[in-house]
Amino acid sequence: MTDSLQAGADTGTTVEPAYDLGEDRPWEDPAPSRGLLEVFRRRYLLKLLVRREISARYSGSFLGLIWSYINPLSQFFIYFAIIGVIFQLHDSIPNFPIHIFSAIIIVHFFTETFNAGTRSIVRNKAIVKKMAVPAEMFPVASMLVSLYHVFPQLVILLVAVLFMGWTPTLSGVLAVAIALTIIMTLGTAMALFFSAANVLFRDFASFVNILTNFVRFGVPMIYSYTMVGDRFGRFADYYVLNPIADAVMLMQHAFWIGTLTEQELSFDDKGQAVDRLPDHLFTLGFTMIGVSLVILVLAQYVFSKLEKQIPERI
Amino acid sequence: MAESIRVENVTKEFTLRYHRTFKQVTVALARGRQLSDTFPAVDDVSFTVSQGESIGLMGLNGSGKSTLLKMINGVMRPDHGTVRTRGRIAGLIATGAGFHPQLSGKENIMLNAAILGMSENEIARKYDAIVDFAEIPTKFLQTEVGHYSSGQSARLGFAVAIHVDSEIFLADEVLAVGDKPFKKKCLERMEQVRDSGRTLFYVSHAGGSVKRMCNRVLILEQGRLIFDGDVKEGIKVLKYDDERPEDEEHFDSDEELGADI
Numbered sequence: 303m304t305d306s307l308q309a310g311a312d313t314g315t316t317v318e319p320a321y322d323l324g325e326d327r328p329w330e331d332p333a334p335s336r337g338l339l340e341v342f343r344r345r346y347l348l349k350l351l352v353r354r355e356i357s358a359r360y361s362g363s364f365l366g367l368i369w370s371y372i373n374p375l376s377q378f379f380i381y382f383a384i385i386g387v388i389f390q391l392h393d394s395i396p397n398f399p400i401h402i403f404s405a406i407i408i409v410h411f412f413t414e415t416f417n418a419g420t421r422s423i424v425r426n427k428a429i430v431k432k433m434a435v436p437a438e439m440f441p442v443a444s445m446l447v448s449l450y451h452v453f454p455q456l457v458i459l460l461v462a463v464l465f466m467g468w469t470p471t472l473s474g475v476l477a478v479a480i481a482l483t484i485i486m487t488l489g490t491a492m493a494l495f496f497s498a499a500n501v502l503f504r505d506f507a508s509f510v511n512i513l514t515n516f517v518r519f520g521v522p523m524i525y526s527y528t529m530v531g532d533r534f535g536r537f538a539d540y541y542v543l544n545p546i547a548d549a550v551m552l553m554q555h556a557f558w559i560g561t562l563t564e565q566e567l568s569f570d571d572k573g574q575a576v577d578r579l580p581d582h583l584f585t586l587g588f589t590m591i592g593v594s595l596v597i598l599v600l601a602q603y604v605f606s607k608l609e610k611q612i613p614e615r616i
Numbered sequence: 617m618a619e620s621i622r623v624e625n626v627t628k629e630f631t632l633r634y635h636r637t638f639k640q641v642t643v644a645l646a647r648g649r650q651l652s653d654t655f656p657a658v659d660d661v662s663f664t665v666s667q668g669e670s671i672g673l674m675g676l677n678g679s680g681k682s683t684l685l686k687m688i689n690g691v692m693r694p695d696h697g698t699v700r701t702r703g704r705i706a707g708l709i710a711t712g713a714g715f716h717p718q719l720s721g722k723e724n725i726m727l728n729a730a731i732l733g734m735s736e737n738e739i740a741r742k743y744d745a746i747v748d749f750a751e752i753p754t755k756f757l758q759t760e761v762g763h764y765s766s767g768q769s770a771r772l773g774f775a776v777a778i779h780v781d782s783e784i785f786l787a788d789e790v791l792a793v794g795d796k797p798f799k800k801k802c803l804e805r806m807e808q809v810r811d812s813g814r815t816l817f818y819v820s821h822a823g824g825s826v827k828r829m830c831n832r833v834l835i836l837e838q839g840r841l842i843f844d845g846d847v848k849e850g851i852k853v854l855k856y857d858d859e860r861p862e863d864e865e866h867f868d869s870d871e872e873l874g875a876d877i
Binding site: 332346350351426433435613 | 618622630631686687688689690691692693698699700701702703705709713714716718719723726727730731732735736
């Protein structure tokens, strides 16, 4: 199915001229397993699948794409009201709304990729069962659809921090890029692995739901990194081994830190010196990109092992 | 002529699972019952096809025709043996699969064509021809496929599939849909495909149309290849020949075009 094999001429309703393969045409495996490489080779199909998801997700709805804004905003207000007002975290975390919202963007991106990606192959079973399309296409498309929905949220966040006197920095831009790269890689890896597993047993989709709950509370969103150090001491060294937590803190580095005053940055509300974010955040970030890539390679390996069973088990 | 399909000792086994849930599995284990069983859907099948041949693949329901076709198409992989092909594969398999009811006809044409392996340029080039062939009024193309009649959406799927350039053309579940003029048009189109020197692989129960379309017949029985050779003999083996007298005049009658699969 390579494009180079096309007969070329416009066919209209008439059939192409006779083919002669000749003896030098190579034999091909009709079901090649080139994995993710095949997905990039068929970028145009990927683009159409992503577009289909985006336009189909809110089709028939009156508000349409606005739901992409409402969803994270409602989460934001819930956390803000419960954690901030009832649990009184406003005082110990300065500019708490920005702290939460920069985390929500990352968490939402990851959980959407993970959840939708896990279900993606089963949802497209009409295609997978009958046509030779690389199955990796669907988790990757889910990730890109989720990524597309990140941008409206980034716009909201940008408007908010600009009002608070934040100015863009180069290191901030880099931090956002690293954070998104970590989640794109890790999210694709998880989606890849669980989408294949979900074909064999639908239990995995439910399991993923539970996992995403852990994700929400395993990152410094409704509590701060400072508190982790306070309460758990040396455990904080292990805490930063969570790539999603690092991605969240990179976002906070980019948006939240810039809105703090010098005083707030280094001292808490009782006047004691604090670390708002871990040292060597960028080193951690780059390491986590590496870790996520390794996980992606492993996920691809497992996927290739399970792939053979997909068309018959789905 | 050069070879275009080579199938060597291909076996595909399917697993029958008697118990799916945790509860059922535990009970079955406790009582010492068998959890699953395998059977060969395609059993040690070998053949080669030269370029330009048109092959009729026949056999009763459940004899493994579709599974074999799916392995040639690359949807499934054999458990044992190898399938190798030369040239691009396309055809009428699951036409319209992946149609999204909420997308417009135009969007679905593009998506479906891309799934079938067409490039962006190729789709742009053939778009008008596809629309012409499907005979769908232009005003419908901008509306959701969900609102089409089943015949219209089937025709759309068919039109896309038949416009994919390929050296190997597979046809399954052909002509099960559409009205009579459309069926006739499709069959003529398939004859053009055959006459253009492409390899044709045609699955059908209708002896008459196999006789007309093909110059070689493969017959599967419970997954095994029991016949490979001349069309008339093959149809005799299957005892399909007493259906009706061979009569070209009646070719486009409904029994002959009949629903395949």
